[in-house]
Amino acid sequence: MLVPRPFAGALDYLPPASAGPGELAAGRIVRVPLGRGESFGCIWDDAGEVAQTLPPDLTPDRQEEENKGRKITLRRMAELRLDIPLLPPSLRRFIDWVAAYTLTPPGMVLAMAIRAPLQASARTQLGWLRAEPLPEDLRLTPQRRAVLEAASVQHPMTTAMLTERAGVGAGVVRGLAASGALKQAVLHPEESGLFPAPQPDFAPPVLSAQQQDAADVLTSALKEPAADTAKPAPVILLEGVTGSGKTEVYFEAVAEALRQGRQVLVLLPEIALTTQWRERFARRFGAEAAVWHSELGARRRRDVWCGVAEGQVRVVVGPRSALFLPFSNLGLVVVDEEHESAYKQEEGVTYHGRDMAVVRGRQVGAPVILASATPSMETRANAEHGRYGHVVLPARHGGARLPETALVDMRRDGPERGEFLSPVLSAAVDRALEAGEQAMLFLNRRGYAPLTLCRACGHRFECPNCSAWMVEHRKRGVLACHHCDHVEPVPTQCPGCGAEHALVPIGPGIERIREEAEKRFPQARLLCMASDTLDSPAAMAEAVHKVASGEVNLVIGTQMVAKGWDFPDLTLVGVVDADLGLGGGDLRAAERTMQLLHQVGGRAGRGTRPGRVLLQSYAGEHPVMQALLKNDFNGFMAQEAALRQPGFWPPFGRLAAVIVSAPQERVAEEQARLLAASAPRGPGVQVLGPAPAPLALLRGRWRQRLLLRTRRGIALQPLLRQWLGARWSGTYGLGVQGGGEGGLKIEVDVDPVSFL
Ligand SMILES: Nc1ncnc2c1ncn2[C@@H]1O[C@H](COP(=O)(O)OP(=O)(O)OP(=O)(O)O)[C@@H](O)[C@H]1O
């Protein structure tokens, strides 16, 4: 029995008194007594794991018995949850694999996988029908009209379905219900059209010759006889310049999997990106894909989860967490924008969604497609060494050209003091807007200003819990820490010297660029897109609609505007601070900046008119800027590889970060030193550190980092287990909070992406 606690493995239980024959199958979700309380669990069948006794803090009375070597009485399961489909074997093996790879207790991985079906209880639910006739005095707004168009007179739909389809908030649905235009009705999952089936041949595009070749490679990977079990299912890198039609091409593979009656999983790095993707999918396949993400209502999550397990859901689109859905018949996995660091989960179970997607595919024999215009170093290396297949789309679709990139040297041609848009960039925006085109200003920083300073005494506002400056958010009137929840009102008086009105914002955030743009381009129809202002899928959908329809002609945004969008009239992209990502010196800073700027530039000129990218930089000679100017992504990556190879940095070696943290700085330092003293050593194995983390203080905890680095052929996990396990046997697993000395915590991050 696997329970959602940080134990090293499964526990033993007696079956419930009432269990019928066949009901005790592995994968069944059950309720069990645990310690003094109760928990859910899943009947597990991993032969390799030794059954564990309950840990002492949960059953203090049993601890003594154990110590005296007496037999332990097994407890009885409380109840079988027959209303939840079995966890299929493939998901159970995946959970085991992720747990072992990331050094996470398997129960914690299980907890992620089965949260959804446990949260909402009953599957019968109520939905809405459109009243017929509609009330005569009904006040109609465009939003209400959209809901009424989405609603049916026969098939009830839930509030979530209606708000999703109409792109409005739940309030609109409630309003319509109150005015009698929507009537409540019982929803039957089978009849409600919850998961309409996508049609593989609904509206196939006419592919260019290049696209067709690429699509053929992908579909033939799916056609290979599954009987050939000696050969693992292929992983294929689909590399295509921005706007080359990668989506259209991998849709052909999706169609093939549908024809074969298999399920498909498409991963996107962020929920925000699903909006345009879903519309395109529905146009191509005549029905929506099932969307999976954390902001769905509990009921919908449960329905999708069960629908995936039972096979009614054919195509799922979602972020990395969708990997843990209980697919029963998975035939294809697509990871779009595979280079995105958003695929890495940094909290709880620290896993990389792209890498785990490859594992998931391999385990069930499903081909995996990794799509990107700027593939990660890891994936490129795998393709170069023949471990992955490689398909390239070298040109944009329909004769569109890649944008011209130019540099604005801020040392020479910079803006006036206190401003951030150079004359060159401003003039270019003016020209684009006058020509009836759209422009985008990109700055990867939320808020108004990243630092606030007292002009009189030099006082700087720092977060009390983190080693980070407080970021001013002027619209909300607060200073906020971007690393913890700390927020305080912007004071009028300096807390250092008491001076009145002496605080000055230093540097720009997106709000400040907006302010400047409003002054400078008074004619522009402006829209600001940042994750804190567009915080729901519906808000996002509305914003996208405004840009696509031309209602807006100047978009100002953070990294969320960089990715995947397809706005044909957008011709100019201005990068306000191209140097922003280069500081900090982490392993992937240059690679990431390159990918981000290349992606954001790739939004320009996707339609009939040519695009232009202007990079404002103080470091024009930097290899990243030079590569962007020459549009030489491959050359840049080859250079980067040459830098990483000699030191066995990934992808030429392996890394795991060990973060030691404690509320007292001294404790963290001491423990990190002790840990370093027992570090594994040997040929090809090295431990770097300890050193204070760049974010030395985070949420009130002092942090020290160690880095274990090995050559490619040497697995990290056994080394980590031996190293950390020997010293920290008091905790119930690694990578989670142990109740150790002085609130000490040791976290392990295999294949780290963030080095903060
Ligand atoms: N064969 C085709 N027929 C019609 N339209 C196409 C075709 N191929 C691509 N397009 C259109 O070209 C545009 C760009 O395609 P798509 O978004 O798939 O490119 P992409 O390679 O995924 O781009 P990015 O990497 O920038 O996200 C879209 O509007 C898409 O509908």
Ligand SMILES: [Zn+2]
């Ligand atoms: Zn903070």
